[in-house]
Amino acid sequence: MCNVALLGFGTVGSSVAKILCERANTHLRLTHVLNRNVERKKVDWLPSGVQWTENIDDVLSSDAHIVVEVMGGLQPAEDWIRRALQSGKSVVTANKQLIARCGPELIALASQRNQQIQFGASVAGGVPVISGLQEGLAGDELFKIRGILNGTCNYILSQIEANGIPFATALREAQKLGFAEADPTEDIDGLDARAKLTILARVGLHCNVAPESVMARSISPIDVVDFAFASQLGCTIRQISWAEFRKDSKTESQEGVLFAAVRPSLVELSSPLARVEGSQNLVVATGTYGGETVFGGHGAGGHPTAVAVVSDILAIARSRQSGPQSATSPAGQPVEITPTVTADFTAKHYLRFLVKDRPGIIASLATILSRCGVNIDSVQQKPGSTKSHLPFLITLEGCKASLVEQALQQINSLDFLVQPCLHMPIL
Amino acid sequence: MCNVALLGFGTVGSSVAKILCERANTHLRLTHVLNRNVERKKVDWLPSGVQWTENIDDVLSSDAHIVVEVMGGLQPAEDWIRRALQSGKSVVTANKQLIARCGPELIALASQRNQQIQFGASVAGGVPVISGLQEGLAGDELFKIRGILNGTCNYILSQIEANGIPFATALREAQKLGFAEADPTEDIDGLDARAKLTILARVGLHCNVAPESVMARSISPIDVVDFAFASQLGCTIRQISWAEFRKDSKTESQEGVLFAAVRPSLVELSSPLARVEGSQNLVVATGTYGGETVFGGHGAGGHPTAVAVVSDILAIARSRQSGPQSATSPAGQPVEITPTVTADFTAKHYLRFLVKDRPGIIASLATILSRCGVNIDSVQQKPGSTKSHLPFLITLEGCKASLVEQALQQINSLDFLVQPCLHMPIL
Numbered sequence: 001m002c003n004v005a006l007l008g009f010g011t012v013g014s015s016v017a018k019i020l021c022e023r024a025n026t027h028l029r030l031t032h033v034l035n036r037n038v039e040r041k042k043v044d045w046l047p048s049g050v051q052w053t054e055n056i057d058d059v060l061s062s063d064a065h066i067v068v069e070v071m072g073g074l075q076p077a078e079d080w081i082r083r084a085l086q087s088g089k090s091v092v093t094a095n096k097q098l099i100a101r102c103g104p105e106l107i108a109l110a111s112q113r114n115q116q117i118q119f120g121a122s123v124a125g126g127v128p129v130i131s132g133l134q135e136g137l138a139g140d141e142l143f144k145i146r147g148i149l150n151g152t153c154n155y156i157l158s159q160i161e162a163n164g165i166p167f168a169t170a171l172r173e174a175q176k177l178g179f180a181e182a183d184p185t186e187d188i189d190g191l192d193a194r195a196k197l198t199i200l201a202r203v204g205l206h207c208n209v210a211p212e213s214v215m216a217r218s219i220s221p222i223d224v225v226d227f228a229f230a231s232q233l234g235c236t237i238r239q240i241s242w243a244e245f246r247k248d249s250k251t252e253s254q255e256g257v258l259f260a261a262v263r264p265s266l267v268e269l270s271s272p273l274a275r276v277e278g279s280q281n282l283v284v285a286t287g288t289y290g291g292e293t294v295f296g297g298h299g300a301g302g303h304p305t306a307v308a309v310v311s312d313i314l315a316i317a318r319s320r321q322s323g324p325q326s327a328t329s330p331a332g333q334p335v336e337i338t339p340t341v342t343a344d345f346t347a348k349h350y351l352r353f354l355v356k357d358r359p360g361i362i363a364s365l366a367t368i369l370s371r372c373g374v375n376i377d378s379v380q381q382k383p384g385s386t387k388s389h390l391p392f393l394i395t396l397e398g399c400k401a402s403l404v405e406q407a408l409q410q411i412n413s414l415d416f417l418v419q420p421c422l423h424m425p426i427l
Numbered sequence: 428m429c430n431v432a433l434l435g436f437g438t439v440g441s442s443v444a445k446i447l448c449e450r451a452n453t454h455l456r457l458t459h460v461l462n463r464n465v466e467r468k469k470v471d472w473l474p475s476g477v478q479w480t481e482n483i484d485d486v487l488s489s490d491a492h493i494v495v496e497v498m499g500g501l502q503p504a505e506d507w508i509r510r511a512l513q514s515g516k517s518v519v520t521a522n523k524q525l526i527a528r529c530g531p532e533l534i535a536l537a538s539q540r541n542q543q544i545q546f547g548a549s550v551a552g553g554v555p556v557i558s559g560l561q562e563g564l565a566g567d568e569l570f571k572i573r574g575i576l577n578g579t580c581n582y583i584l585s586q587i588e589a590n591g592i593p594f595a596t597a598l599r600e601a602q603k604l605g606f607a608e609a610d611p612t613e614d615i616d617g618l619d620a621r622a623k624l625t626i627l628a629r630v631g632l633h634c635n636v637a638p639e640s641v642m643a644r645s646i647s648p649i650d651v652v653d654f655a656f657a658s659q660l661g662c663t664i665r666q667i668s669w670a671e672f673r674k675d676s677k678t679e680s681q682e683g684v685l686f687a688a689v690r691p692s693l694v695e696l697s698s699p700l701a702r703v704e705g706s707q708n709l710v711v712a713t714g715t716y717g718g719e720t721v722f723g724g725h726g727a728g729g730h731p732t733a734v735a736v737v738s739d740i741l742a743i744a745r746s747r748q749s750g751p752q753s754a755t756s757p758a759g760q761p762v763e764i765t766p767t768v769t770a771d772f773t774a775k776h777y778l779r780f781l782v783k784d785r786p787g788i789i790a791s792l793a794t795i796l797s798r799c800g801v802n803i804d805s806v807q808q809k810p811g812s813t814k815s816h817l818p819f820l821i822t823l824e825g826c827k828a829s830l831v832e833q834a835l836q837q838i839n840s841l842d843f844l845v846q847p848c849l850h851m852p853i854l
Binding site for chain 1: 442446450547553554555558559562563564565566567568699702709714716717718719720721722723724725730731733734735736737738739740741742
């Protein structure tokens with residue numbers, strides 16, 4: 001029998017409790033539920049033996065074998081996880097920001113104490129991508145991970161595309177339906193996806209990078225007109241998280257380069273990434289030997305996230321049966337490296353302008369672009385727009401993003417622009 | 428250090444050897460390569476310490492910890508795997524027919540000897556679906572698994588669809604390109620996919636079923652005209668493997684019912700199953716809590732299959748570090764049940780006829796169908812066909828497959844039929 005204590009009884013926590021109670025044969029027993037103001041949380045469907053508490057010391061001094069942290073937030077979660085590991089308990093957490101920031105330290109601490117820390121629910125909810133990369137594809141040498149890791153952004157972009165509504169309306173509707181938070185910054189600006197990408201880069205590419213070192217761009221400037229232009233190019237727009245490790249860029253002075261970014265991007269309609277609808281998640285892992293492998297499903301929600309949590313609990317329970325695992329350096333695990341991180345991908349580029357129309361605009365733009373050494377691929381205009389708010393599109397031939405940024409610094413000060421140019425890579 | 432012996436040095440075996448040699452840090456050492464006529468197999472890129480042999484006793488008496496069986500075929504593979512387990516060695520195999528037939532016995536034998544047997548490569552090659560169901564989704568209660576499990580069939584069907592060529596031509600081309608065997612029966616008739624479905628039902632649904640109890644239908648009657656009709660219905664045609672466990676059908680006399688079949692089926696174009704191209708594989712697992720989770724990638728080929736084999740080797744090496752695992756009943760593993768197996772799904776149905784045209788055909792067919800209690804949904808005809816070989820389509824409203832089969836027994840003896848009616852479910 002394996003005793004489980006639950007820290008947090010919100011959407012995910014109560015789903016975890018539900019699965020543990022409804023599934024027989026699991027050899028797992030829920031012993032504690034901790035929450036602030038725990039009285040208002042009490043439910044009648046949990047066994048009477050469960051202890052409801054607000055005090056972490058009740059959990060730490062108990063006979064719980066596994067502590068499940070599903071409170072979210074950096075503190076007190078981090079502190080309590082450390083104390084749980086130090087008390088000789090294993091930990092399961094769904095806390096992506098915490099694992100993105102302190103994952104390696106917490107894993108090392110767990111290993112010192114002959115315990116485990118599992119975090120399968122921290123990325124892509126119910127989609128078993130962490131165990132898929134770590135175990136299922138352990139035999140491959142992965143070098144690229146692309147994904148749609150934030151259901152909120154994907155829902156909003158799908159709604160703009162399907163219903164032709166502006167960003168602000170789509171966001172409000174997502175908030176009304178519970179697909180977006182009251183303060184949506186973490187999701188919209190890519191900070192949530194960036195934490196998840198950091199974890200995937202660590203687990204799949206064995207690259208230790210700080211979340212802050214990965215570029216994140218907001219999806220808020222995306223408008224209906226961008227889907228019309230994208231469609232003309234045979235593409236749609238999605239928030240794409242991309243991490244690609246280039247070994248060939250390894251020199252004596254550095255351990256290779258990780259190309260990493262989270263941003264709205266154009267993706268070809270034929271790509272599996274283009275077909276992800278609503279709040280679904282998808283991860284495509286590419287390896288030297290096995291090529292592309294795809295993992296997809298529900299990236300959020302109480303029940304799917306709880307499935308990942310319970311799977312992690314079961315994994316720890318299994319390995320408790322067969323003695324402690326050494327978590328830091330299991331046989332065959334490649335050594336982790338710390339590469340340089342850059343967002344300077346070479347790609348085709350999408351530049352969408354909104355201008356007060358007048359003669360000479362294309363000439364001014366073309367002059368600046370050519371001075372920066374980038375070539376125009378096409379110029380497109382949407383018919384029937386007003387002269388005072390004219391959207392038009394310039395696509396660029398493949399070039400480094402840094403050259404485009406250079407050109408945009410000059411372009412964004414031109415007086416005929418109604419708003420700064422929207423710039424996305426075409427993947 | 429963990430010593431690995433390889434039985435079989437064909438496409439998969441040599442890919443496994445390549446990955447073991449190319450990847451440093453793996454703590455794995457290849458010690459033996461066994462093959463018939465081993466002299467002609469010798470390569471210069473393996474370390475000189477590797478022992479090449481034709482004699483299984485060399486392997487069994489050696490210090491190899493893990494024996495990897497990638498020879499295929501039932502014998503001597505089964506015999507050698509048993510002897511390896513009995514000699515205290517763990518086993519990794521890619522042999523789907525063997526695992527479909529004797530998986531539970533071999534797992535029990537391994538467990539008796541405190542060893543493990545892993546078979547991640549037996550289904551969907553490099554796609555980590557076995558570990559995904561067994562571990563990543565262990566926290567869910569799966570009840571349905573659908574998949575495209577045979578790359579050869581999917582390649583042939585994709586080619587008929589894309590190029591409008593007859594089945595026989597598509598098969599010949601697949602054989603020329605190495606996507607189909609000289610004797611393609613196992614693939615075309617669904618026996619290969621059926622073995623894989625049996626394994627997935629065991630691992631994911633905890634249903635122990637014999638492969639022979641699962642209905643398998645050939646894709647050979649599918650013709651260009653069927654893709655035209657399917658397209659009119661907003662569908663395409665794929666070989667779909669389907670296993671669905673109905674708990675509510677559990678009675679005192681039986682342990683529930685497993686609906687299972689492998690057959691060409693119409694799938695809506697919006698389904699992820701419809702978008703699987705070429706020799707790719709895809710598995711969709713559905714659970715009570717997590718909803719649908721998708722696993723996709725390269726289902727065959729030396730390198731992708733070798734990735735699955737090496738991942739299994741690494742999993743065993745990891746658990747060797749932490750002591751032996753009890754393989755039969757790990758904590759939280761639901762008890763396996765033995766359900767009744769049926770292919771009698773309720774679905775809409777596609778009946779495609781090829782007839783010598785004359786008045787009264789629809790009337791005869793409609794009479795028989797109505798006597799059997801099934802309702803016609805639509806009748807469609809392709810314009811511009813010859814009267815002596817006129818293809819036309821009847822779709823039926825949702826009904827049990829057994830009622831349709833009953834009607835077809837009478838229909839197939841009608842003298843205006845040029846060939847037996849082609850019958851597929853519309854999923």
